Amino acid sequence: MNAFDVLKERGYIAQSSNEEAVKKVLSSEQVTLYCGYDPTADSLHIGHFITLMALSHLQKAGHRIITLVGGGTASIGDPTGKNDMRKMLTWEDLKQNAEGIKKQISKFISYENDRGVMVNNVDWLLGLEYLPFLREIAVHFSVNRMLTFECYKTRMEQGLSLLEFNYMVMQSYDFLQLYKNYHCTLQVGGDDQWSNMLYGIDLIRKKEQAEVNVLTFNLLLTSDGKKMGKTEKGALWLDANKTSPYEFYQYFRNIQDDDVYNCLCQLTFLPMDEVRRLSALPGEKMNDAKKVLAYEITKIIHGELEAKKAEETALALFSGSGSNENMPTKELSREELTAELNIILLLEKTGISPSRSETRRLIEQGGLLINSEKMTDLNQLIQLEDFKENELIVQKGKKTFIKVKLI
């Protein structure tokens, strides 16, 4: 099976500028293709990851992958899907973010033997000269046409600066650069990038008289059409310091049934037969599929060891077996364990609850358990006896468990 069919079967493909042509080249020759990632944060999130999975499939099929870090484009900011202009990042931030992101990408894509190339568009965008650029590149862009593009739609009401308007131009220029320097003939990316990607095709045709194509991947959406990977803390990050492997595992352990199939297809490398078997499990058995899913994806991102730990922790908390050694832990120093330490202070000092009002609410609504015992009194004191082997388990709601360790 060729790479295109693999992507198609696993549900990655959203749309292409020329599906037949793309399918043909992907099955008959080695294609050099690129995918861009803007360093708007110091970590990628699950939405980026799905494109990395697709790239990985393509690389396994023998294609040459260029991963582009958008140090230059991120200095402008992609207006797509945004209601307002994003805060401009400093050059220093961009540089740091780019380093973090490069490291993450490198975990999934191989750069050995010229199978992959890592580039940063700041290298060619930063030094551009304005007038020559306008005369040679900008002249090929029709403002009339650009204004009809979907990505500017919301911004036509909210306001769009010339700075952001140029984002699409920069991205098209990137494609041209990569075509000239690496003979890159295909750009891939999330489906939200569709309109940003399109103009690159025209630019290359006009400048180089060559035919190139773009291919977009479905965004990771839940079955009811919402963006997946949103948590109370924002995105589901790939960086273990921003989203712990346990949280990560739990996210996928708890997705709704209807999303299991898609996630298994796109976020794991499990063979399709196995994917189909798992996602067809009836009723309660679906939990087994979710366990596999959560484990597999955590393994890909955080490694086997972390995935095992997360699995064990979940087992300990929800089925009462296994070790709770790796449960999220907060520390409390002995000096703070005074005669006045009540529940409210405990949650405040350990940072488990953001405010006393919230703790109050939690207790009033019966959502707080300490050592499996429901707390009903706000002023209940916490004493040394409550710590078993210097540990105490705080349960917030049904699914959040935190260990408080006395140090």
Add this chain to the structure above:
RNA sequence: GGGGAGGUUCCCGAGUGGCCAAAGGGGGCAGACUGUAAAUCUGUUGGUUCCGCCUUCGAAGGUUCGAAUCCUUCUCUCCCCA
């Protein structure tokens, strides 16, 4: 440059002098029901020493016993004209 409309709590969006910590919806959190699911229902959703007090309605001043609401200046956005 001229004219008009706006900036409200996490988001959308009511509110045009006291009954406003601010309707409604979304999202979040908690409870019930469950399969650590979804859907549904209920409660809750600025802080705190919790029937009180403090901070909040673009920013800074002012009027008033009292302002998200009125006035002044500033700032940002949209629309129309040039």
